[in-house]
Amino acid sequence: MSHHTPSESTSRQAASGVSRRGFLQTSAVASGGLMVGVNLAGLSAEALAAGTLHTPNAWVHISDDNTITLLSARSEMGQGVYTSMPMLIAEELNVDIRQIKVAIAPPNTKLYGNALLGGPQLTGGSSSVRDGWEKLRTAGAQVREMLLTAAADQWKVDRASLKAENGVVTGPNGKRATYGQLAAAASKLPVPEKVALKDPSAFRIVGKRTKRLDTPAKTNGTAEFGIDVTLPGMVYASLEQCPVIGGTVKSFDASKAKTMPGVIDVVQIPDGVAVVADTYWHAKKAREALSVTWDEGAGATLNDKAMLEGIRAGSPTDKVLPLKAVGDADAVIKAASTSGAKVVKAEYVMPLLSHSPLEPMNFTAHYHDGKVDLIGPTQWQDNAQGTVAKLLGVKPEDVSVKTTFLGGGFGRRIDIDFIIQAAQISKAVNKPVKLLWTREDDMTHDFYRPQSVHQMAAALGDDGKPTAMTFRMVSQSVTGRVFGLPLEAQDPLMTEAAIAGYEIPATKHDIVKHEAGMRVGYWRSVSHALNAFANEGFIDECAVAAGKDPYMYRMSLLTKQPRFANVLKMAAEKSGWGTPAPAGRFRGIALMEGYDTYMAQVAEISVKDGVPVVHKVTTVADLGRMVNPDTVEAQIQSSIIFGLTAALYGEINIDKGRVQQTNFNSYRMLRMNEAPAIDITLVQSNEKPGGIGEPATALIGPAVANALFAATGKRVRRMPFTAENIKTA
Amino acid sequence: MTTRFTVNGKTVDVKAEPDTPLLWVIRDEVGLTGTKFGCGAALCGACTVHLDGSPIRSCITPVSAVAGKKVATIESLPHNNTHPLQKAWIAHDVPQCGYCQSGQLMSAAALLRSNKNPSDADIDAAMSGNICRCGTYGRIKAAIKTAAAEMRKA
Numbered sequence: 093m094s095h096h097t098p099s100e101s102t103s104r105q106a107a108s109g110v111s112r113r114g115f116l117q118t119s120a121v122a123s124g125g126l127m128v129g130v131n132l133a134g135l136s137a138e139a140l141a142a143g144t145l146h147t148p149n150a151w152v153h154i155s156d157d158n159t160i161t162l163l164s165a166r167s168e169m170g171q172g173v174y175t176s177m178p179m180l181i182a183e184e185l186n187v188d189i190r191q192i193k194v195a196i197a198p199p200n201t202k203l204y205g206n207a208l209l210g211g212p213q214l215t216g217g218s219s220s221v222r223d224g225w226e227k228l229r230t231a232g233a234q235v236r237e238m239l240l241t242a243a244a245d246q247w248k249v250d251r252a253s254l255k256a257e258n259g260v261v262t263g264p265n266g267k268r269a270t271y272g273q274l275a276a277a278a279s280k281l282p283v284p285e286k287v288a289l290k291d292p293s294a295f296r297i298v299g300k301r302t303k304r305l306d307t308p309a310k311t312n313g314t315a316e317f318g319i320d321v322t323l324p325g326m327v328y329a330s331l332e333q334c335p336v337i338g339g340t341v342k343s344f345d346a347s348k349a350k351t352m353p354g355v356i357d358v359v360q361i362p363d364g365v366a367v368v369a370d371t372y373w374h375a376k377k378a379r380e381a382l383s384v385t386w387d388e389g390a391g392a393t394l395n396d397k398a399m400l401e402g403i404r405a406g407s408p409t410d411k412v413l414p415l416k417a418v419g420d421a422d423a424v425i426k427a428a429s430t431s432g433a434k435v436v437k438a439e440y441v442m443p444l445l446s447h448s449p450l451e452p453m454n455f456t457a458h459y460h461d462g463k464v465d466l467i468g469p470t471q472w473q474d475n476a477q478g479t480v481a482k483l484l485g486v487k488p489e490d491v492s493v494k495t496t497f498l499g500g501g502f503g504r505r506i507d508i509d510f511i512i513q514a515a516q517i518s519k520a521v522n523k524p525v526k527l528l529w530t531r532e533d534d535m536t537h538d539f540y541r542p543q544s545v546h547q548m549a550a551a552l553g554d555d556g557k558p559t560a561m562t563f564r565m566v567s568q569s570v571t572g573r574v575f576g577l578p579l580e581a582q583d584p585l586m587t588e589a590a591i592a593g594y595e596i597p598a599t600k601h602d603i604v605k606h607e608a609g610m611r612v613g614y615w616r617s618v619s620h621a622l623n624a625f626a627n628e629g630f631i632d633e634c635a636v637a638a639g640k641d642p643y644m645y646r647m648s649l650l651t652k653q654p655r656f657a658n659v660l661k662m663a664a665e666k667s668g669w670g671t672p673a674p675a676g677r678f679r680g681i682a683l684m685e686g687y688d689t690y691m692a693q694v695a696e697i698s699v700k701d702g703v704p705v706v707h708k709v710t711t712v713a714d715l716g717r718m719v720n721p722d723t724v725e726a727q728i729q730s731s732i733i734f735g736l737t738a739a740l741y742g743e744i745n746i747d748k749g750r751v752q753q754t755n756f757n758s759y760r761m762l763r764m765n766e767a768p769a770i771d772i773t774l775v776q777s778n779e780k781p782g783g784i785g786e787p788a789t790a791l792i793g794p795a796v797a798n799a800l801f802a803a804t805g806k807r808v809r810r811m812p813f814t815a816e817n818i819k820t821a
Numbered sequence: 822m823t824t825r826f827t828v829n830g831k832t833v834d835v836k837a838e839p840d841t842p843l844l845w846v847i848r849d850e851v852g853l854t855g856t857k858f859g860c861g862a863a864l865c866g867a868c869t870v871h872l873d874g875s876p877i878r879s880c881i882t883p884v885s886a887v888a889g890k891k892v893a894t895i896e897s898l899p900h901n902n903t904h905p906l907q908k909a910w911i912a913h914d915v916p917q918c919g920y921c922q923s924g925q926l927m928s929a930a931a932l933l934r935s936n937k938n939p940s941d942a943d944i945d946a947a948m949s950g951n952i953c954r955c956g957t958y959g960r961i962k963a964a965i966k967t968a969a970a971e972m973r974k975a
Binding site (some may be wrong): 171316497499528729734737761763770 | 837838841842845848849850853854855856857858859860861862864865867894895896898899900901902906907910911914915916917918919920921922923926944945946948949950951952953954955956957958959960961962
């Protein structure tokens with residue numbers, strides 16, 4: 093993803109280390125930052141209490157008693173960054189990953205920005221390892237070198253005679269000092285511009301299965317999520333928002349609510365009316381007694397079926413943004429139609445989806461003395477800081493952001509609406525406030541994955557292989573809303589996995605952005621899920637039209653694509669492709685590259701009561717070098733369940749601007765009894781690291797759809813795979 | 822107007838109105854925040870606690886219903902993670918975001934109290950009320966089997 097933010101040029105320069113000196117000289121800022129950083133199970137507080145804290149650079153803090161704290165600048169939302177980020181630093185610093193503390197970095201775009209995403213301090217895009225791969229190892233190596241230099245200076249010995257191992261520097265004649273004993277001196281040294289990084293063959297931490305550092309806190313109830321934050325004197329808020337997203341308060345009557353037990357105040361903010369009370373339950377009960385008249389605004393007419401028709405109609409009328417063209421695919425397909433050669437055409441449709449992380453949106457804010465303290469779960473720290481500062485009229489440096497554990501993110505917590513609301517309510521009542529949404533608030537006020545329509549066409553030659561293919565995707569841009577990308581500009585978050593690996597002589601890929609009027613957001617795997625469903629369903633259709641086996645057909649189009657071909661072949665072998673499936677079972681296959689990760693999946697299903705039952709999913713992934721293979725597997729498992737939930741059940745409907753699904757009874761989640769067995773094979777590879785938090789999400793849908801075709805002969809081109817959508821396919 | 826019951830063996834007198842869901846009493850008044858809020862409608866299981874040894878959804882249980890009874894929360898499991906389920910959860914690195922895991926562990930603990938050798942179907946039946954949005958189901962199932970095996974040996 094390479095979209096631009098307003099401050100991109102400066103932040104990218106800093107974050108990519110072009111100005112390494114400037115990057116490190118500002119590291120002093122971070123020592124204060126650590127003190128406000130929310131810690132992992134109280135660890136940074138311990139580290140601070142343990143002794144003087146030195147800051148050899150922005151990522152490593154060492155106290156006199158040798159307590160070593162490594163920072164994660166990425167939010168822990170389940171993907172394991174509180175382990176994988178420190179692993180990268182610890183590898184070069186030569187410390188035991190079990191002996192270090194982890195803390196989350198405060199907002200600081202220059203220090204902690206995500207170069208891979210164009211600069212913002214944002215957790216998303218399966219980018220944490222890819223962004224940190226060199227940066228964090230370099231940070232660890234720099235501190236190691238500074239410690240060695242400090243020891244050499246102190247002992248007046250040749251630096252080359254020293255070793256930094258396991259938190260201790262040793263030298264000739266039994267010289268020995270802990271990193272903690274050297275930290276004060278080391279932190280005064282200039283940061284080395286160039287440091288040698290280990291050859292990967294020498295890695296002792298990176299690439300090894302490593303137990304997550306945050307698991308113990310998540311098995312005894314002590315892990316602190318946003319919902320668990322308390323501040324002295326804190327009050328609770330429940331916010332009534334317009335049932336139509338974007339609507340505003342016309343008037344409200346709080347007279348009854350104000351008489352309810354525990355109510356402290358009722359305040360209007362731009363997004364609605366907040367009841368503030370001494371407990372959450374009092375706030376929620378009193379909120380039910382509010383009477384609000386809304387100006388529902390432009391969203392009041394939205395209806396998902398009409399929106400979909402608009403998107404479909406948009407294809408021939410809206411501006412077409414060419415993505416890639418090879419040869420004259422349209423002409424080849426037209427000629428094939430006239431000559432009677434095989435032509436395949438299909439339309440694929442995706443519904444609106446909600447993120448629905450299990451922890452409903454919440455944040456704690458304290459406005460006081462022209463400053464704002466923000467504590468809670470967010471994927472985008474510097475945006476929270478900057479936006480709240482602007483809206484509340486304070487300086488950005490007077491807004492602190494402490495990130496707790498996130499009870500799921502999936503892209504929802506890239507948006508900061510609930511953070512702004514908490515800050516505004518706190519300012520209005522002049523008290524620390526915890527704002528907590530209900531599940532119904534969360535589901536009806538999401539930033540939804542946009543609907544999409546894909547129009548696909550191909551001509552097949554005498555050998556059955558495509559001679560030409562056209563791909564058009566019509567959908568609503570998220571990046572326009574989030575980053576201000578102009579409507580006429582190509583949105584790189586709509587084009588992911590649009591161009592598949594198959595060798596086709598003439599191709600045309602284009603995108604049509606259609607403003608459907610919905611409030612849309614980034615949803616795990618973003619456009620990969622939309623594009624892979626169309627591409628992998630369609631290539632299956634071409635195989636069927638050509639009378640070929642779907643696996644062999646794909647292989648025949650991957651003669652110069654070794655990484656694609658390898659994962660596909662391995663997935664076929666592991667899944668038993670080509671051998672008879674157990675009675676009543678059927679297989680479907682799918683292939684994709686996303687986030688620099690190559691992946692193939694085979695779904696094995698049966699059909700019961702007109703819907704698929706998924707028994708087994710075989711996945712092969714080649715994501716280059718890995719940091720923590722166990723986390724890699726966990727993310728694949730997670731992504732498959734997440735993607736399968738959407739493929740089988742996921743659909744948000746809108747009527748008169750109101751989201752119709754309100755809780756998990758109407759927006760169904762996959763449960764344990766519906767979870768397939770998942771078999772994962774990871775390709776050992778020396779390629780640069782790929783992202784793994786998302787790609788498997790995008791593949792499971794097409795794999796199941798292709799298995800459904802094998803089982804029923806019905807080509808399901810529309811998610812979710814309900815009995816109705818299958819019947820009408 | 823207080824309600825008396827025990828939480829993790831300790832007697833508490835809470836002043837919340839009788840219709841207040843036990844979840845919010847435990848979290849905001851008793852101050853034990855390991856039990857989570859996910860849906861408010863007994864659909865997700867994040868709020869699972871034990872009432873006199875049986876798993877219940879505290880988000881829809883009025884505090885009046887637990888008067889004189891014994892409530893156990895995730896904090897009733899050892900803080901040092903020595904319960905066989907906690908050890909198994911760590912061995913299998915079950916949690917991802919971790920938000921649902923208190924509820925998962927309490928549902929699993931109730932299962933293993935009555936059945937030390939659960940089949941896949943037994944586990945599915947006991948655990949399918951607990952949603953994990955991160956999809957840790959496979960690891961939860963494996964961890965329950967590991968814990969059950971340890972408990973059978975004990």
